[in-house]
Amino acid sequence: MNVSHASVHPVEDPPATEVDNPPRVRMDDMEGMPGTLLGLALRFFQFLFAAAALCVMATTSDFPSVTAFCYLVAATGLQSLWSLALAMVDVYAIMVKRSLQNRRLVSLFAIGDGVTSTLTFAAACASAGITVLIDNDLNSCAQNHCVQFETSTALAFISWFAALPSFLFNFWSLASR
DSSP, rough: OOOOOOSSSOOOOOOOOOOSSOOOOOGHHHHHHTHHHHHHHHHHHHHHHHHHHHHHHHTTTTTGGGHHHHHHHHHHHHHHHHHHHHHHHHHHHHTOOOOOOOHHHHHHHHHHHHHHHHHHHHHHHHHHHHIIIIIIIIIITTTTTHHHHHHHHHHHHHHHHHHHHHHHHHHHHTOOO
16 A cells, blocks of 8 residues: 555645735724724715705894704704814825724724714704704794704704714724734
């Protein structure tokens, strides 16, 4: 019996090449995180819808008479400033190919996204309640700007829907460290 076994004549594995072992995707490299194109797109949409909600509500003449609408203007103003600032940071990170996965930086992003998205959601909910009250319960849309109130509230909700993934990605990245 002249059968050769691997234990008798060991055969070395060929050296690994880049083709055999592609780089693994880590959590840090996931799309949607700060410094990625999807993260920049989320920031852009946050800014766009928050600024639109702010402009639509601010163009009505009687929004200062309702506290919830003033709160919506303040919350969407803060959301648009925060999103614009982080969009500029994302653009810089993409242009110089820099990673934004520093623990302190991710903590700042997660806290800021959590605070601004919560404020925007609360303001949109309060404004939605007031718009339903004015439109359905009081039937006084003839004297008010109901269409602008509803549009601004809807845009604030859309801004929140764009801000929520940013918060979740940053929080997930922070929790996975």
